[in-house]
Amino acid sequence: MPNDIPPSGPWRGYYFYGHGGLKHRMRLHLIFVGDGKIEGDGIDDVARFVIAGRFDCSTSQANWTKAYRGMHKVEYAGVYCRHTICGDWTLARLTGGFWIWPDSLAQSEFAEEAMETERHLALV
Numbered sequence: 001m002p003n004d005i006p007p008s009g010p011w012r013g014y015y016f017y018g019h020g021g022l023k024h025r026m027r028l029h030l031i032f033v034g035d036g037k038i039e040g041d042g043i044d045d046v047a048r049f050v051i052a053g054r055f056d057c058s059t060s061q062a063n064w065t066k067a068y069r070g071m072h073k074v075e076y077a078g079v080y081c082r083h084t085i086c087g088d089w090t091l092a093r094l095t096g097g098f099w100i101w102p103d104s105l106a107q108s109e110f111a112e113e114a115m116e117t118e119r120h121l122a123l124v
Contacts, residue, residue: 005032005057006080006102013100015044015089020097028100038064047071055080062087 008031014023028042030051038053046068053064053076060080066089067073076098078087086099 005034005055006030006062006083006085007104008032010103011042011100012103013084013098015096015098017094017096026100038062042066 009029011028011030012026013028014025016023024045026042026044028040028051030038030040032038032055036054036056038051038055040051042049042051049066049068051064051066053062055062061077062080062085063075063077065073066076072091074089074091076087076089078085078098083105084099084101087097089096089098
């Protein structure tokens with residue numbers, strides 16, 4: 001049975017270099033189309049960017065390119081699980097992780113659960 005597609009609309013989250021450290025916040029507006037297409041835009045501490053990619057409902061895999069206008073592109077690959085998408089990004093030899101979630105979850109129980117998970121991961 002295929003999984004649901006993520007909700008379209010405003011998302012927020014962060015990326016980091018390597019396996020942890022300083023979180024670089026980002027805000028996104030994502031559109032998930034039933035045929036698997038992902039498109040959108042956003043802003044982070046580098047600049048504004050546009051997003052184009054694919055979502056596979058059967059595996060919950062999301063892959064997209066984050067293209068900074070007039071600058072470089074970053075490849076993202078993640079998994080949609082428990083209303084979030086998390087995974088890894090790559091840019092040439094640089095890599096790191098990311099975690100994003102719909103704005104609608106920011107003030108819900110998820111926010112507290114996510115903060116607790118982050119605290120736990122920081123201790124590991």
